[in-house]
Structures are given as C-alpha cells and as structure tokens.
Amino acid sequence: MINRLSERYLGEKLFTGDLVILLAALIVLVMLYLQYWHSNANGEQVVVMVSGKFWSNLDLYEDQVIEIPGKLGISIVSISNGKIRFRSSPCSTKQCIHQGWLHQGGEFAACLPNEVSVQIVGPDPRFDSINF
Numbered sequence: 001m002i003n004r005l006s007e008r009y010l011g012e013k014l015f016t017g018d019l020v021i022l023l024a025a026l027i028v029l030v031m032l033y034l035q036y037w038h039s040n041a042n043g044e045q046v047v048v049m050v051s052g053k054f055w056s057n058l059d060l061y062e063d064q065v066i067e068i069p070g071k072l073g074i075s076i077v078s079i080s081n082g083k084i085r086f087r088s089s090p091c092s093t094k095q096c097i098h099q100g101w102l103h104q105g106g107e108f109a110a111c112l113p114n115e116v117s118v119q120i121v122g123p124d125p126r127f128d129s130i131n132f
Contacts, residue, residue, distance in 0.1 A: 043120030
C-alpha cells in the first residue's frame with residue numbers, strides 16, 4: 001500500500017532506506033511530544049491576574065473559594081485537592097467555567113470579558129502555546 005501511495009504522489013517507489021527514515025522521524029516526533037508537550041507534573045501555586053496585572057499568588061494545596069473582582073463583576077474560583085477551576089463568572093459565554101479543573105503546571109484559564117486569569121505554576125511546566 002505504501003508503494004502504491006508513493007507511486008501516486010511521488011511517481012516512484014519507496015525504498016527500504018526511505019521507510020527507515022520515515023520510521024526514525026516518527027519515533028523522534030513521539031519522543032519530542034512526550035518530552036515537551038506531555039508533562040504530568042502537578043502545579044504548586046496559582047498566579048491570579050486581573051486586567052493584566054498581578055492580583056494574587058495562591059497555594060494550590062489549600063482548599064478555598066476566592067472571589068476575584070474583575071471588569072464586569074466578581075469571578076469565583078475554587079481550589080480543592082491540588083486543582084483549581086472557575087466556579088462562576090459574570091461573563092455571557094462562560095468559557096472560563098467550561099475549562100474545568102486545572103492541575104498541571106503551565107495550565108491556564110481566563111475569563112476574557114471580565115479580564116481575570118489563573119495560571120498554575122510548578123517545577124515542570126507543561127508546554128502551552130500561550131506565551132507572555
């Protein structure tokens with residue numbers, strides 16, 4: 001089947017060396033994914049930002065409910081068993097609530113209309129496409 005596909009798209013047959021290179025590239029990609037994008041390290045603290053400015057640093061292992069004043073009103077976050085989530089927010093779409101529980105270093109949730117965000121920090125942050 002690979003030979004048929006290669007004839008169709010490349011106009012020639014794949015050789016054994018080509019298959020070895022493709023297999024090696026696939027193995028390297030899997031290793032890179034596991035190394036950089038699939039960290040299982042739990043976070044230790046939460047950084048809370050309001051309107052782009054530091055608001056508070058919270059312990060992820062102290063169960064609590066925090067009210068955070070934002071542009072539209074109060075956002076409420078819950079911390080329990082090393083996890084955090086938005087419990088309620090005055091925004092209309094509630095995307096922040098649908099993020100669910102966060103627990104790994106580097107995870108991030110935000111209520112953009114209310115300008116409130118939380119990010120978990122830890123010793124081995126998970127790769128994320130959000131950069132500051």
